[in-house]
Amino acid sequence: MHMADALISPVVGGTMWAATAGIAAYATRKVQHELDEKKVPLMGVMGAFVFASQMINFTIPGTGSSGHLGGGILLAILLGPSAGFLTLASVLMIQALFFADGGLLALGCNIFNMGFYTCFIAYPFIYKKMMSKGYSKKRIFIGTMISAIIGLQLGAFSVVLQTLLSGKTELPFQTFLALMQPIHLAIGIVEGLVTTAVVEFVWRTHPEIIEKAAVGDALGSISIKKVLVIFVAFAVIIGGGLSWFASSNPDGLEWSMFHASGKEELESSSPVHQTLAAIQEKISFLPDYGFKESVDEAAATDNGESEIINPGTSVSGLAGGAMTLLLACLIGMLINKMKRINKGKLIVSEENDV
Amino acid sequence: MANITESLNNIRILDELAEKKTVIHNIHPLMKVLVTIVYLIVIVSFDKYQISGLLSFILYPIVLMALGEIPYGLILKRTLIGLPFIIGVGMFNPLFDRDILVVLPWAQISGGWISFLSLLIKGGLTIIAALILIGTTGMPRIAEAFQIMRVPRIFIMQLLFTYRYIFVLAEEVGRTVRGYSLRSPNEKGIQFIHWGPLTGQLLLRTLERAQRIYQAMYCRGFTGEFVGGSQKKVGLKDILYFIGWSAYFIMVKYTNISTQIGRFVTGVVK
Numbered sequence: 122m123h124m125a126d127a128l129i130s131p132v133v134g135g136t137m138w139a140a141t142a143g144i145a146a147y148a149t150r151k152v153q154h155e156l157d158e159k160k161v162p163l164m165g166v167m168g169a170f171v172f173a174s175q176m177i178n179f180t181i182p183g184t185g186s187s188g189h190l191g192g193g194i195l196l197a198i199l200l201g202p203s204a205g206f207l208t209l210a211s212v213l214m215i216q217a218l219f220f221a222d223g224g225l226l227a228l229g230c231n232i233f234n235m236g237f238y239t240c241f242i243a244y245p246f247i248y249k250k251m252m253s254k255g256y257s258k259k260r261i262f263i264g265t266m267i268s269a270i271i272g273l274q275l276g277a278f279s280v281v282l283q284t285l286l287s288g289k290t291e292l293p294f295q296t297f298l299a300l301m302q303p304i305h306l307a308i309g310i311v312e313g314l315v316t317t318a319v320v321e322f323v324w325r326t327h328p329e330i331i332e333k334a335a336v337g338d339a340l341g342s343i344s345i346k347k348v349l350v351i352f353v354a355f356a357v358i359i360g361g362g363l364s365w366f367a368s369s370n371p372d373g374l375e376w377s378m379f380h381a382s383g384k385e386e387l388e389s390s391s392p393v394h395q396t397l398a399a400i401q402e403k404i405s406f407l408p409d410y411g412f413k414e415s416v417d418e419a420a421a422t423d424n425g426e427s428e429i430i431n432p433g434t435s436v437s438g439l440a441g442g443a444m445t446l447l448l449a450c451l452i453g454m455l456i457n458k459m460k461r462i463n464k465g466k467l468i469v470s471e472e473n474d475v
Numbered sequence: 476m477a478n479i480t481e482s483l484n485n486i487r488i489l490d491e492l493a494e495k496k497t498v499i500h501n502i503h504p505l506m507k508v509l510v511t512i513v514y515l516i517v518i519v520s521f522d523k524y525q526i527s528g529l530l531s532f533i534l535y536p537i538v539l540m541a542l543g544e545i546p547y548g549l550i551l552k553r554t555l556i557g558l559p560f561i562i563g564v565g566m567f568n569p570l571f572d573r574d575i576l577v578v579l580p581w582a583q584i585s586g587g588w589i590s591f592l593s594l595l596i597k598g599g600l601t602i603i604a605a606l607i608l609i610g611t612t613g614m615p616r617i618a619e620a621f622q623i624m625r626v627p628r629i630f631i632m633q634l635l636f637t638y639r640y641i642f643v644l645a646e647e648v649g650r651t652v653r654g655y656s657l658r659s660p661n662e663k664g665i666q667f668i669h670w671g672p673l674t675g676q677l678l679l680r681t682l683e684r685a686q687r688i689y690q691a692m693y694c695r696g697f698t699g700e701f702v703g704g705s706q707k708k709v710g711l712k713d714i715l716y717f718i719g720w721s722a723y724f725i726m727v728k729y730t731n732i733s734t735q736i737g738r739f740v741t742g743v744v745k
Contacts, residue, residue, distance in 0.1 A: 126601035131520045149627040165636020166685040173648040176479045178664030187664040211634040218609040221557030221602040226515045291571035322675030445530040445733040456541035
């Protein structure tokens, strides 16, 4: 459920980055206060472990297909919520940078969707509550399963909300929800089963690893109140502020432009623009064909919909697009050519030196 | 198995590319990170029906790949791998938005198809930007930029640890899975009964490894802080790089060069 940059608006991306940064700052402070330096390598190596084990194919009995480990809930169980959240954040960052799994702007959304709900909601309220009565095979199974499923369901719901608020797709809320939640129920069950299998195995062989982490001996327990306050604050921002932005100002830059200059777009009223426009009109054989529709087109882009772009504008749009791409490619080829010539010169001069 | 080897190779290739010494590689990492952020924000701030305005943004990756000696094919292939989720969500646009938005002499195109195409272009450009950033900068130098941006040290340290140990652990996971698959032919993955023992063993070994790593580091004087070498300072060329690209992005956001060229050309040609 990695959100992509293309699917979010700058406002949603920015708000989720702020929310994630807030939670990460809180988690960092927690980790710094309660951890000894021994745990930093542990977090790092555990991050690498989750990254590597995500590549293992687990055969799902009776289906013929296979599933993977997400790792959010496992990290929370082994490292505690704060360290788990930070570790998962770094795993997601590496995935975004090297594998294009979710974009950099959407990274805030992704860390929130996959880290916050598992580490700060599912883990403390479900898993830890269940384990407070003592460990048993049954409790580990139920606690881990429910945590994994709830964590993923909340994450998937968050993806739907963020996509909806960004307004980049036409998918109706209910349809998207009906698609996402059942898929993530299946993913959640597999995640829960794999995590249970691992946690249960480790608990059987080295019970102290699992029990210490949960009690907070090794990594410290967490006051969930502060995290919830941060979460509620951002929920208010998203729910209140953002929905207003999303509906009335789909474009964050235009909004900031409006506040900076009092206009939503820069008007081309300078003498230079006017002169250039006059020249353009003179040298165009059929100025009406391409230029007069600019008002229509501006209206279409402003409203974001409804206005039909006519054949004239469309043809010039296509031609312009093709020319722009060609131009960009030519510049690239030119740079490559110059680099090759320079390298050639370098080799020749080196040979002469020899 | 192929998955693990392939993923490791993917990281290694980008790692090696980041070691090159070109004019782009020499730009201060902070400026490269900032330019990438501006680029991403400007791209995603485009209207959902916008296509022509986005095309001018392709200049940035082309110039960077040419100057930074990043192979086009590699980045393109990776970008295609990153697109499925965007396609999955965006393919509903043509179904739900059927109002005709563009009339060509030979066809009529609905708003849904236009917004779908716009989404694909945005997706492609944003993925390429991230890959170019890592391919011309490398993880350690991006961490350096984070440090200047006041990202908590503990997070940076942990990020670098994770990054470094991915190679070690992925190889270990690869060996384990290979061993398993040799003993259980005709199995597509790990069987249900072995989920716990196999992954659990790997986890226990990982924890022991973390302990050994810490002890080795402790012996070498680790006190919870990474002592970095002297950092490169932000120079004039770095600032110019940032200002130049940002100015270009904002300029092409507000003056649709592609449309201007198109109008000019069609005007002249006709």
